[in-house]
Amino acid sequence: MYNTNKSYFSKSLLHWYDSNKRDLPWRKTNDLYKIWLSEVMLQQTRVDTVVPYYLQWVEKYKSIRSVAKADYQKLLKLWEGLGYYSRCKNFHKACIITANDYDGEIPSDYLKFRALPGVGDYIAAAVFSIGLKQTYPAIDGNVKRVMARVLRIKNITKRNKKRIRNTLIKWMDPERPGDINQALMDLANRICRVDHAHCSICPIDEICMAEKMSIPESYPAKVKKKVTPHKEIVAGIIWQGEKFLITKRPENALLGGLWELPGGEIESSETPIGALRRQIKEECDIDINIGKKVGYVKHAYSHFKITQTLFQCQTQESVKSMNKEYRWITPIEVNNYPFPKSNHKLFNILNSDGWNV
DNA sequence: TAGCCGTGGAG
DNA sequence: TCTCCAAGGCT
Structure with missing residues (x-):
């Protein structure tokens, strides 16, 4: 079952990705610094919003060292309007640490990178899979939704997150972990949407348990939002x-x-x-x-x-x-x-x- | 651990 | 005009 799914999952997903992937500026680079920056900017922020900010930033700051040396107010001015400003603060701090402790290069030890301010499970996995081809599943809100539907998981509990992670580690093609991660996010954004799953054009519909039940949109269960004061x-x-x-x-x-x-x-x-x-x-x-x-x-x-x-x-x-x-x-x-x-x-x-x- | 942390687009 | 929510992390 797992071996069959593993082969189908990666093969089908990558086939779809190769013919449908979007042409995004950070996908043109192998520069770990730029991949990292893009992931920080993309946090809870739409791709179309990020693109102009990303282009301005990399034009002005071309390396981790240049960010480390920068005046924080100048960085904040570049970040102005993007929101979640602590991301900018943490990225600056993390670049300073990287410049001082790791010779200006992202540490090759995953846990050392993960320990930098503003770097959590998702960003660490995204950078190491996309930039270094290491088999870390980058599990963001998109991937949680797709996998909740594939595995028919109602609530994203701690135990279920572990299930999603373990399943992805088993299923990911170790040759192309970064592409698998990006393919899942693209698929979530364009096919497996929150309010409407377009299962008829989904490349991995055959292994999706929620699709088999014909109610993919009810997975995962929605959480009630508090009223805003x-x-x-x-x-x-x-x-x-x-x-x-x-x-x-x-x-x-x-x-x-x-x-x-x-x-x-x-x-x-x-x-x-x-x-x-x-x-x-x-x-x-x-x-x-x-x-x-x-x-x-x-x-x-x-x-x-x-x-x-x-x-x-x-x-x-x-x-x-x-x-x-x-x-x-x-x-x-x-x-x-x-x-x-x-x-x-x-x-x-x-x-x-x-x-x- | 659930609340805090921005903004803009979609519907 | 209003609600939801989008490549999360920190405390």
């Missing part, structure tokens, strides 16, 4: 002459290391203006004059939503105390700092309405 946020564009104030978010928080217009959450007992005045007093120990409301934007993060209202403000005082880094910048200098998407939405309003009114 909503927060009211206020921000100020605080002018002093031709410049306004921006502050840097703490490294280990949401949007860590990115810059933003100062402000914060409106407490239930507060008005937006009262909240803004309090936030700025607490954060900078300065008093501000709050002028007209510029507008508001809505934005959704991974686990909550916000409505962010922006006010024009003025101050004559200089910042007396601040726990964070801050700068006074002109509108043109926005291009020099990484900002979260919600702030860019506010900047877009200012771009059409005028910045300082």
Whole structure:
């Protein structure tokens, strides 16, 4: 059974892959650094979103050493808009460790690579299978779904993950482990989709137990999502002459290391203006004059939503105390700092309405 | 271990 | 407009 399946699985999957694979930039390279980078960027992020970020990055930073030497804020500016910013931080850290401890090359020991920050089971397996042709199954959400259907697994428990891993190790063609891994992910994306499995064109339908039951979409079982809370946020564009104030978010928080217009959450007992005045007093120990409301934007993060209202403000005082880094910048200098998407939405309003009114 | 961590596209 | 979710990892 296993031997029959092993032969069918790899042969059929690779045959399909060879005639259907997408032409992606990181598939043109054998550079482990670039394969690694692409896998970090692809984490929870669609291929079409990643491609332009990947191309910009490898144009500017051509090696692990060049990333290790780079100014982190410059890396973050390249990452701006891609989301999950701790990936960028961890990749930078990992490149520094690699430059210092491994002579700038990815360690040949799998466990040493796996131990680097931001490198988990999936990324380690992807890099070692694609770049070094070692037989590690790269098990991401796609592969879990396909294998849950093939093996008719309802819940992705720890035990079932082990089952999927062991099955793949048995079935993978050791000559082409990287292609097997990529083929499974491509197949998941184009054929074995979440809400619709196109079994009639699937190359491995013959060994799929869920397909035999004619209910592939019910595998694996969906997990209920929690309702996302909503927060009211206020921000100020605080002018002093031709410049306004921006502050840097703490490294280990949401949007860590990115810059933003100062402000914060409106407490239930507060008005937006009262909240803004309090936030700025607490954060900078300065008093501000709050002028007209510029507008508001809505934005959704991974686990909550916000409505962010922006006010024009003025101050004559200089910042007396601040726990964070801050700068006074002109509108043109926005291009020099990484900002979260919600702030860019506010900047877009200012771009059409005028910045300082 | 389940919650935290962004953004944009699909439907 | 709203929900779901996509080449995961960390704590």
